[in-house]
Amino acid sequence: MIWLTILLCLIWGFNWVIMKSALDYFPPVMFSAIRFFFGAFILFIICFYKKIPLPKKEDWKWYAICGLLQTTYVFTLNQQALQYIDAGITSLLSFTMPIWFAVFAHFFINERLTAIKIVALFISIIGLFFVLEINPLQLELQGIALVAQLFVLSGAVAWAISNIIVKKVLHSHNKWQFTTYQMVIGACGLLFYSLLFEQGQTISWSVNAMIFIVFSGGIASALAFIIWFYLLGRGEGGKASISLLLVPVVGVLSGWIFLGETLHFSSIFGILLILSGIGLVNINAEHKLLSTFKKNKKAA
Template sequence: MNGLIGLLCLIWGFNWVFMKLANGVFPPVLFAGYRFALGALVLLAVCYFRKVPLPRWKDLKWYIVCGILQTMYFNLAIQISLEDLSAGLTSVLTYSMPLWLTLMAHFWLPGEKLRLRKLAGIMIGIIGLFIAMDAHWGGSTGALLLAVSSGLSWALSNLLIKRKLAGSDMLQFTTWQMVAGAAGLLLYSVIFEHGKSHWGVMPAVYVVFSGVVGSALAFVMWSYILSKVEASKASISLLLVPVVGVVCGCLFLKESLNSVVAVGIVLVLLGIWLVNGGGKPKAEASAER
């Protein structure tokens, strides 16, 4: 499981580079629509060859809701935020998701109560968010809040997965939520966006990598991890994603990292670690492995 988690963090962290670059050649939401439409097509093909049945209506309605939250709104908010924010800062604000998921889990998931350590982690994480947001990194307040809302949307989707879809086929779920989300993204783009796509070799690479690796493969991996691990604990696997995103932004996009933003990022990561990491009895940790 640790190897799978590490691979997922590398994929999603590096994918921020392509997502940022894609905004220079595609309307932002249209790119997300292309990405998830391709990912959905790949997963539909996999379901066909593996003879995965069509979802039942009682599951399909939740697949659609999660598709709107986890794929449509989540990525719409990210791509629009990337118009004004750096890839590094956007990834940190988006991956504040474990903080919000832990708060939600306290009220709606049995056995995941908010302890003093978790409360301290949430407070430190939120302080870090405000520090990172106050530094602005050249972005508007609206873009900052939109990036944070993407994390909230993803947390709500993960909560629904644990409450309503615990026994579902994760390949089936990932496929159909992605179909619903891709349809919503493309519909939004048709109605509200008016820019042009500039196709070429590299733009095609952005779509293919983000669609096949960063969407189809990565979301199957995440759904599998979430189905096997406690919700508030599963999110610790995402700690490395914003770190990888910030490092990749500096290496490949020449993004700057000032000291104030660095402090905010460290506090966010520390808060998430306090919420989800450490303090687990050895026997419990051994049982999970």
């Protein structure tokens, strides 16, 4: 599954370039709404082809909660926060999700918060400060900037809660069905917000705008979320979520390669720290798996 994790991080990391470039053509929240509607449309076609039925009555509430939490709430907050705080701080706070997930997982899905995980998270988050070139003193503790930071942080918590629901309640559900319907529900929420608060902002349709929608909707939404929910369902959620810290690394490298953004030594040092944190938790998991295998072999 390591290759799927790397593929996912490459897709979501490069999508940072796409989302930045798309702001020249779309209102921010409207772009997210169109992106997820397009992704859901592709998934609807696949569901129709695979003859996947409609969700059961009792499943709709969970699909709606996940869609509204991880799509509507997170993307609306992050887009609006960018008006008051830097993109780097927004990304840093958003990617505290693995911390919240690890804490919730300890209590709700029996994934123990071990010393190794705590150290790996600490190293990786410190690495994020370096990758995104953030001085901790930049985190303002008063005024509208503080409110924006707290809202983005609440989005990270909402994302973690949604992942806990997927892991605990929806782990056995059809991934195509779940991804499709939570995505369209989340997109409806984004569209509703955009129609209310982005009035007067126009869309500039062009070939580039269509390419951005196709990549961000088809690949970074439809394909990527299928991969993510598959990884979340098949392995340990904490390990998978910590691996997502590769996303901002790929985002920074993509900005350097494709947008001509500056890559400083501090970012390179931060990348090494994040890789160390991810490697630490993955090596520990592999060691546990190998030990269990040897014990079972001896018992047999």
